[in-house]
Amino acid sequence: MSGRANKKFFYFGIAVALMIAILAPFLASPDPDGLESAAAGVVDESKLSDLEESGPVISSPMPDYSIEGMGKSGEVAAIAAGTLAVLAISFGFGKVFKKKA
Amino acid sequence: MHIPDSFIPLDHAIIYWVLALPFIIMSVKWAKNELDEMKVPILAALAAGIFAIQAMNIPIGMGTSGHMVGAALVAIVFGSPWAGVLVLTLVLLVQGFAFADGGITTMGANILNMGVVSGFVGYYTYSILRRGLSANIAAFAGAWLGLFISAITCTIQLWLAGTFPLVSGLIAMGTFHLIIGFIGEGLITSVAITAIAKSRPDLLEDDLNTRTERAETEAMA
Numbered sequence A: 001m002s003g004r005a006n007k008k009f010f011y012f013g014i015a016v017a018l019m020i021a022i023l024a025p026f027l028a029s030p031d032p033d034g035l036e037s038a039a040a041g042v043v044d045e046s047k048l049s050d051l052e053e054s055g056p057v058i059s060s061p062m063p064d065y066s067i068e069g070m071g072k073s074g075e076v077a078a079i080a081a082g083t084l085a086v087l088a089i090s091f092g093f094g095k096v097f098k099k100k101a
Numbered sequence B: 001m002h003i004p005d006s007f008i009p010l011d012h013a014i015i016y017w018v019l020a021l022p023f024i025i026m027s028v029k030w031a032k033n034e035l036d037e038m039k040v041p042i043l044a045a046l047a048a049g050i051f052a053i054q055a056m057n058i059p060i061g062m063g064t065s066g067h068m069v070g071a072a073l074v075a076i077v078f079g080s081p082w083a084g085v086l087v088l089t090l091v092l093l094v095q096g097f098a099f100a101d102g103g104i105t106t107m108g109a110n111i112l113n114m115g116v117v118s119g120f121v122g123y124y125t126y127s128i129l130r131r132g133l134s135a136n137i138a139a140f141a142g143a144w145l146g147l148f149i150s151a152i153t154c155t156i157q158l159w160l161a162g163t164f165p166l167v168s169g170l171i172a173m174g175t176f177h178l179i180i181g182f183i184g185e186g187l188i189t190s191v192a193i194t195a196i197a198k199s200r201p202d203l204l205e206d207d208l209n210t211r212t213e214r215a216e217t218e219a220m221a
Helices: A004-026 A033-043 A047-051 A071-097 B012-034 B037-054 B071-078 B081-099 B106-130 B135-160 B166-199 B201-206 B208-219
Strands: B058-061 B065-066
Touching: A004 A047, A004 B037, A004 B106, A004 B201, A033 A047, A033 B106, A033 B166, A047 A071, A047 B012, A071 B012, A071 B037, A071 B081, B012 B081, B012 B135, B037 B071, B058 B081, B065 B166, B071 B081, B071 B135, B071 B166, B071 B201, B081 B106, B081 B201, B106 B135, B135 B166, B166 B208
Parallel strands: none
Antiparallel strands: B058 B065
């Protein structure tokens, strides 16, 4: 059963993940998430702007799942690239660290 | 619930990394002892799906949105909370380094909250409820509670950091994540587990309760 069926699950999973990657920039809510929204509500304004001004400690190639100057298509590309990166990293990790037969 | 770098001072952030490290090491040990080669594609597909769905923020009203975390789903499918810790660690690494979603210094805290707390609470709540309830209801409740408790843990870290006040922080974070947990975590996890149980019941066989049930059915036959 499992060898072929697992491959089917693998390809089906990739298809679903990439479909979400394509749809997310159009469907996802632009509202702040629970943590950001809570911060805006309970942290006083001057402190919050300090927190927001000191950005991440390292700069990322695609901050906020976007590629500069590419709009929605850049967001699709960024999320798809991340999805495939996670796929490759977890697959590679699994192959290296799997249970030894 | 990805904590950015600036929300937790460096000394606290290091402590959370130190606390997260043994869990990360144990999750690698889980792979070495339990991850069947045949199941590597399942792990990779789930990890990719979780990364993608974390980019899909669902509106919950009050000008707020939220997304699934996914540790409970992975833990239930693999029959171990360590699988959830492992997948969330890999997802958070990519999110932090490539997309500035969650800080690098605060990644330890994010792994503890979203990988360890939501994975363990989600999985063990599921396991306990599974003794008397169907898989979809147990998965819903486990995933929901796992997300809620991880939001509470996150709030306490932010309170200790001096970033959030305790009471209003708990109320705001708790309210938002009760709703996010209901839709974003509980419902999606439940639908996914139901779909897997229908199409690939063998995948859930690592689950202790399913195994017991099967043994009972076989004994009766």
